[in-house]
Amino acid sequence: MAILTGTTCYHCGNDCYTEEHQKDEKSFCCTGCLSVYTILSKSKLGNYYQLNQHPGETQASGNKQFAYLDEPEIIQQLIDYTDEQKTIISLYVPAIHCSSCIWLLEHLYTLHPGILENRVDFLKKQVYIQFNPQQISLRALVELMSSIGYEPLISLQDVVKKNSRQTDNLSKKIAVAGFCFGNVMLLSFPAYFGLSETEAKFGEFFSLLNILFCIPAFFYSGKDYFVNAWQNLKVGVLNIDFPLALGILVLFVRTIVEYVFNTGHGFADTLTGLVFFLLIGRFMQQKTYYHLSFERDYRSFFPVAVQVLNEDGSEKSVALEKLVQGDRILIKNQEIIPADAILLKGDALIDFSFVTGESLPVSKTLGEIIYAGGRQTGSALELEVIKPVSQSYLTKLWNNEVFQKQESTKIKTFSTKVSHYFSIVLLALAFGTLLFWLPQDWRTGLSAFTAILIIACPCALALSTPFTMSAALSILDKNKFYLKNTDVVEQLAAIDTIVFDKTGTVSIAENQGVIFKGQLNHITKDIIYAACKNSSHPHSRRICSFLGHRNAVAISHYQELTGKGISAIYDGKEVLIGSRQLVTGQKDAKQEFPEVHIKIGEQYIGFFELKQRFRKDLNQLLSNINKNYHTYLLSGDSNQDAEVLQSYFKSPFHLQFKQSPQDKLNFIKEKQEQKAKVMMIGDGLNDSGALKQSDAGIAVTDHINNFTPGSDAILDGSVLHLLPQFLKFSKSAVKVIHISFGISLTYNIIGLSVAVTGQLSPLFAAILMPLSTVTIISFTSLATHYMAKKHQLS
């Protein structure tokens, strides 16, 4: 072990298994890392390695094709701006992770004179590049970045988000409202303490200024509330924006009227304060995870373009949506098959793990149909497209009506439900008071009517949800559970049925348990290790990690037999590692787990059984969840793990295997028709339909930068065992909202009891409103953090 850990790759920090790659007395794990180092040291960018130790990512996995970046149509879709002299593009680079990355990417211009300027946005993992298209093409630029280990992720679906403008506007509105609020408070103070006769002219001047400050707060900052209220009213919904807009409007009108008729100080302070606090609440509610996307579909998983073979044998890049039936496409090693196609040429060994959950690559014979979404592992293939991309077996899932629906909240939030009744009661009360006073004194009646609308303005009510939820979101975020928006907390709390996917969700695709059946001694272990470490096949890797670091022994004539195994020569003896057929000559029997057989010389040693390993504390997790929820398991895989998994679920009928993506979606739908609130937990493209259909769809991932299908929340696989706590916590968060609604209603009732008499003083309103707001903000934040402690979430 000591021998091998001694040398780590200077570039990426991985262990070096070979002494082959060395330069300047530094060791590298692979040619990729070495070439990155060579480029950088040649361009005097060695500083990259000074800022952090081993800043790079391993370059061991293959290189990609960027030929499609020569197509003007594709370029047009990707760039932000272009003219004769410069082109601007924002690229998403998942590899950005440390200060060295920033430094290097911001010094790209030293590598090529055509690059004019570049800036990194670390949190969004984006690079903005200005380059001269005359000097460097987009393809050359991307290839350059790829050559130094920062390959941009380019997909059909826009991974670079350009919708940051909306939040910017919100902060401007907050700035204006805050400016108005501060100045109005300053000018209102004299009025609170009473002005003497001689100072009356000041009072008038202050009131005039106050009105001037109200105008931007009302027309600019508060505009959204009127727009929202009106839009909801048009479709017959009374949501919280309606009483808010009404309150703001009445405050504004009454302030002007009081100034014109010189009957009082007006409510400028309450108005500006209200708008300011409400906008803060809205700001809190917006939490964006720049590095995560909840809206991805198959387009971000598929390549942008594919190589099409012309009749004369030449290759051409064609954008995916332009692919038509009958096109002949070329798929190289590690590329994804973008459309259902017939195999014409080549040895197909397709890895469907991401699509079906089946963890073993499937081999296909000539003339067989290969469904879209599989990844070829091995030599290049030639295929004929039989269906366009959008109509393929997998992708037509997205034509399902679930995906056509406009994205709206899946359940009515508590706040929407309450504000509906709140608005009705408020209007009834206001008009009732007006009618009561009208026969006696219309002035008092009108003043009581407006006072009710002012005092009942549900500011605290509107703030309790955003503040509770934003606190909840940040607690969940710390525990590696990322929610799309604040409504998801309420969706989680309403769940009564949980459906799990198998591969990647309850089981881990990699790092599964390995058992050896037979006798192994030190020398055989060394030989197997030496042979397997050369192979990148998942089985070889698992065997290597099972054996741990071994002494290096010399083997020769290493050969990889695609789809069968590996052969090598050790000490004159033939070493065979691979399938039963390769090693023993017997036919492959139906097996429970993948097996890897070993033969050295003429002696059959035994075989490795590669078991799927389930996630940490799965047993505990499910027994915990089973108490309060109905649990089901849907797997695209064959039922090889059925026996082990059955014990975790209430009944064997709750486990279903060989489920197609459409089956999964239908299963969820069926449960929902039986009035169940279903949560789906899945990870692959095949779960997309189910995730979308469910009341709360959670995507599980082991690496947060990896592709995750569209969902309501993204959960880091390492914290799946915390799921019961998350669910309990979301219920508590909803409880906190209920209590804070109670508190704010109490404030409203106190205010209303004063308002109905028509004797509402501006001072009273100016104190009550901020007081209730502060109470709610502090209560919700404290209570939510207390709940998190209670449920053992840090």
Add this chain to the structure above:
Amino acid sequence: MSTIFFLIGCSVLVAIVFLLAFLWAQNNGQHTDLYTPSIRILMDDADDKPHPQSLSEREGNAGDTCISDKILNSK
């Protein structure tokens, strides 16, 4: 007491200047990335003159290779 009119005018004017400064910064995109500049400022400019440490190391390496070359040549 009428200086109050003047003083309030001044204070509002100053406040407006700050508001405009904020809005300008916002429009200018100065608040879009609040994290990267905090790292960027810690990095030395190595545009023309390389980092002193890396320079010395590179020279050291160059020296080493020279010696090893000589050894190889002598052999």
